[in-house]
Amino acid sequence: MTLTIVAAGRVTQAFICFLLCLSWGSSCPPSCQCTERAGAKAVLCSAQHLEEIPKDIPQDAVFLKLDANSITRIPSNAFRHLSHLEELDLSRNAIEKIDGAAFKGVAAGLRTLDLSSNRIRSIPKEALLMLNAKLRLANNPWHCECTLQEVLWEARLDPDSVQDITCHTAPREEYVGKPLLQVLDAGVNFCSVRQRTTDVAMFITMFGWFAMVIAYVVCYVRHNREDTRKHVEYLKSLPNTQNPAETISTVL
Template sequence: YLSLSHHFLPNPATPLSQPMPRCCSAMILNPFLVAMAVAFTSAVTGCPVLCTCHSQVVDCSGQRLFSVPPDLPLDTRNLSLAHNRITTIPPGYLTCYVELRVLDLRNNSLAELPAGLFLMTRRLAHLDLSYNNFSHVGADMFQEAHSLVRINLGHNPWLRKVHPQAFQGLAQLRDLDLSYGGLSFLSLEALEGLPGLVTLQIGGNPWVCSCTMEPLLKWLRNRIQRCMSDSQLAECRAPPEVEGAPLFSLTEESFKACHLTLTLDDYLFIAFVGFVVSIASVATNFLLGITANCCHRWSKASEDEEI
């Protein structure tokens, strides 16, 4: 202590107003800078147990994890949690990872995502949610994930519903995979807000090719440039007259019955036929009643004669 004090005391021959040399300031501040640097480095480079980390890629796939690993490196760009047994993701889990570009959650047991999961991951471009247990895609599922280019929701066998605003605000989305789920209907509104959509995979779903499907098919023919050889996999499950038919083989003629309109003459004819049928029904019931009454009297008269 005395030795250090001796070096830091100003020279009596030096005026007190002279500033302290830079090396002295550096010696005082260095311990704090080193401590901060060490703390920052450990936060950035620390790798979770059972995961491997290299060049901003964190791979935790195939580790039989039941929950997501905590404390990922802050500069993570590619995160793989595939082939595990994860059932839930905590709210705000991705808040600190603003550099995240790729998130792979395929082949887990996820049934839903917490609201606002992607609020801070503004650079997320690729999201894989395939082979999970999602039953619906909500309106706020991808909230604020405006940089998404690809979403894979394929092979979710319980997926029955996609909200009309599920993909709202995803103007950069190019590839959307909804194949091999339980979808029987998809609202046109869910796709109209995707100007950059190029690839849409919808095969392997039990589509109901009724009149409600016509707007979607018409839009697909006009907007989608290619369907990744998916057109032959998309088949109608109902109604019976088109069961097994490729979805994209349906034409405007297939939906001709959906556009039939009735004229005034048609309504008058239907009213006349209904009136005639009603009169005929009343007359038939009247005749049947008379016949039954006569039969009853004849039977009673026969019994009286025998007595």
């Protein structure tokens, strides 16, 4: 009888745990709507005045829309638990910063990532190059430099929006306001500019070290000469008991 009660209690606990896990896995954030699209869960959080990414997004979400909010940053591992995610829309927010591991955990299955119409000036290369998703990066105040150029060359960009990746700022004023693709097609290579800058900095550093070594050698020689002169003068001031030249040669 006691064993039966214990067994029944364990079954009840397991069933309650199952219900809680099922409820947690399929829950929906209060500011979002969760629907089914072709048998896949879609989480719709558009235009909800969100300032950060909700932390209770269902794990089985396949489509996630967070567009038209006030999100300013995508922190590391923000979507790590969403292993089924295929489409992610973060357009029309106020995103300024994206961490290098922002999309860690969704790289394998993510097919579309929309970051257009934000406030992104630069983005860590590792945050995007690990993705196989088609990227939309248009209408951001981009600073055109080597990292953005490498993203353009190596990432999968949406061909319909690539012309709208415009240089808001750039190393040279003549590039400002122009599409990045147009600037690169004209033969500009931002990475070579950075390499030349690095080479110049290295040359200046090496020259500085060389100048320090020369200065040290000169000071060392001068110091030794002064010590030798003082020593010779001291010897000359001694009583002249023998030939000064012999005394000096003997001491040396």
